[in-house]
Amino acid sequence: MVLAPQQAEATEASAGVAKIRGEWVKECPVDLYIPPDALRIFLEAFEGPLDLLLYLIRKQNIDILDIPIAEITRQYLSYVELMREFQLELAAEYLLMAAILAEIKSRLLLPVPPAAEGEPEPADPRAELVRRLQEYERFQRVALDLDQLTRLERDTWCATAFVSQSTACLPALSPVALHEITHALKDVLARAALYEKHRVVQEPLSIRERMTAVLMRFQDLPVGVSVPFVTLFRVEEGRMGVVVTLIAILELSRQSVLSLQQDAAFGPLYVHKCAPVAENNAL
Amino acid sequence: MISTKALLEAALFATGEPLSDDRLYDLVNAEWGTEETPVPREEVRQALRELQAEYDARGVQLQLVASGYRFQTRPDIAGPLRRLWEKKPARYSRAVLETLALIAYRQPISRGEIEAIRGVTVASSILKQLQDREWVTIVGHREVPGRPALFGTTKVFLDYFNLRSLSDLPPLPEPTNLEQVDEVLQTLMPLAPAEAVAEGVPVVEVADGAIPAEAGIP
Numbered sequence: 001m002v003l004a005p006q007q008a009e010a011t012e013a014s015a016g017v018a019k020i021r022g023e024w025v026k027e028c029p030v031d032l033y034i035p036p037d038a039l040r041i042f043l044e045a046f047e048g049p050l051d052l053l054l055y056l057i058r059k060q061n062i063d064i065l066d067i068p069i070a071e072i073t074r075q076y077l078s079y080v081e082l083m084r085e086f087q088l089e090l091a092a093e094y095l096l097m098a099a100i101l102a103e104i105k106s107r108l109l110l111p112v113p114p115a116a117e118g119e120p121e122p123a124d125p126r127a128e129l130v131r132r133l134q135e136y137e138r139f140q141r142v143a144l145d146l147d148q149l150t151r152l153e154r155d156t157w158c159a160t161a162f163v164s165q166s167t168a169c170l171p172a173l174s175p176v177a178l179h180e181i182t183h184a185l186k187d188v189l190a191r192a193a194l195y196e197k198h199r200v201v202q203e204p205l206s207i208r209e210r211m212t213a214v215l216m217r218f219q220d221l222p223v224g225v226s227v228p229f230v231t232l233f234r235v236e237e238g239r240m241g242v243v244v245t246l247i248a249i250l251e252l253s254r255q256s257v258l259s260l261q262q263d264a265a266f267g268p269l270y271v272h273k274c275a276p277v278a279e280n281n282a283l
Numbered sequence: 284m285i286s287t288k289a290l291l292e293a294a295l296f297a298t299g300e301p302l303s304d305d306r307l308y309d310l311v312n313a314e315w316g317t318e319e320t321p322v323p324r325e326e327v328r329q330a331l332r333e334l335q336a337e338y339d340a341r342g343v344q345l346q347l348v349a350s351g352y353r354f355q356t357r358p359d360i361a362g363p364l365r366r367l368w369e370k371k372p373a374r375y376s377r378a379v380l381e382t383l384a385l386i387a388y389r390q391p392i393s394r395g396e397i398e399a400i401r402g403v404t405v406a407s408s409i410l411k412q413l414q415d416r417e418w419v420t421i422v423g424h425r426e427v428p429g430r431p432a433l434f435g436t437t438k439v440f441l442d443y444f445n446l447r448s449l450s451d452l453p454p455l456p457e458p459t460n461l462e463q464v465d466e467v468l469q470t471l472m473p474l475a476p477a478e479a480v481a482e483g484v485p486v487v488e489v490a491d492g493a494i495p496a497e498a499g500i501p
Contacts, residue, residue: 048403134458154372159354160299
């Protein structure tokens with residue numbers, strides 16, 4: 001808040017107290033030693049009229065319970081005027097507070113009629129304002145405490161052992177029951193039936209050969225990558241071909257080369273290569 | 284044969300998020316418990332206590348927050364650690380912190396009530412920011428005209444600020460009142476010598492129990 005004028009220069013040009021934008025300022029502002037740009041930022045930083053009032057009260061070490069309303073009102077209005085000069089968008093709350101201060105001030109000027117018999121003493125016109133200031137100040141202070149708490153991403157970080165993404169992202173697949181296979185096969189067979197009549201020569205199909213063909217599909221895929229069960233079939237081969245492929249898959253599965261899985265009830269089946277250990281068994 | 288401690292430690296590191304008492308217990312019980320002889324809960328608690336003690340002098344600590352136990356780096360080495368990250372930790376404006384404080388201490392609270400105490404309009408962006416961070420959520424509506432939304436804090440908030448529950452929040456300061464401050468000072472003074480002894484500061488022995496005025500100032 002304190003302006004840092006080049007002190008040497010200041011003594012040279014004793015005409016002014018500070019040099020702002022190349023111009024010597026002749027007089028100190030009464031209570032603000034802030035260059036205009038900083039002043040603007042300073043004024044913008046107020047979180048509303050209560051904040052501004054608390055600032056004025058603290059700055060002068062005034063007891064919050066005994067606010068000299070006339071003086072505070074004068075200062076408050078001069079700040080609000082400054083804000084206007086800087087064309088800060090002045091929240092309506094500032095003007096409302098100005099009105100409240102003016103009202104309290106005028107009430108304080110009026111003589112207080114003696115309280116009638118049995119009636120409570122008239123309250124200090126400042127009481128409500130003091131209550132609000134006190135309440136707001138408590139939260140201002142506790143907000144700072146909150147900011148001091150140990151918090152994640154600033155004071156502490158969760159310690160975690162690295163878990164590879166591929167492991168983490170694999171869906172939890174479960175073993176497949178036989179009826180699920182037949183269910184999936186039904187669709188394949190239905191489509192195969194459409195091709196049957198176009199078959200001219202029925203060439204004998206070797207299951208071993210088909211096993212290799214199926215495995216070729218997995219050759220370039222890393223362990224753990226799944227292929228939809230139905231895409232392993234070539235429906236153009238007709239029923240016979242489909243059955244051969246099925247037997248090949250089941251055989252590969254029995255030998256723990258491939259594994260069948262399903263990630264949801266009635267969901268599509270997936271086939272993937274087993275881990276390397278199992279592959280050795282197959283050879 | 285793995286130990287309970289090793290299992291708990293591995294689970295906490297592998298998940299990288301707080302695990303509740305119950306989840307940790309289930310994990311241990313599933314491994315070693317049977318229907319007739321379940322693992323005693325105390326065994327898991329004891330293992331956690333031992334882990335906590337073992338990690339006491341390490342760079343990471345076992346910390347209990349609202350959602351459960353988690354391993355986290357020691358707060359006192361945060362400074363050097365920050366150099367590892369390009370991004371500086373987020374700073375929150377006074378408006379955000381004050382709004383958060385009001386919601387934390389006065390929940391469930393409506394926007395209007397926040398505004399009444401702060402004396403200014405609460406920008407929608409502030410409430411949105413707090414909600415996006417999942418620190419704050421709408422917990423209900425006050426059944427009055429306009430049905431204002433009521434805000435409350437979440438477990439995410441407690442976890443983020445290293446708290447087990449709202450009662451761990453720093454105490455809300457009493458309203459400033461110079462007379463009260465005086466009273467507090469008066470009541471604190473007689474305690475001062477005892478504290479000074481605890482801190483190893485020599486205290487002048489006073490025979491009649493009167494307390495020298497300087498005693499409270501170490």
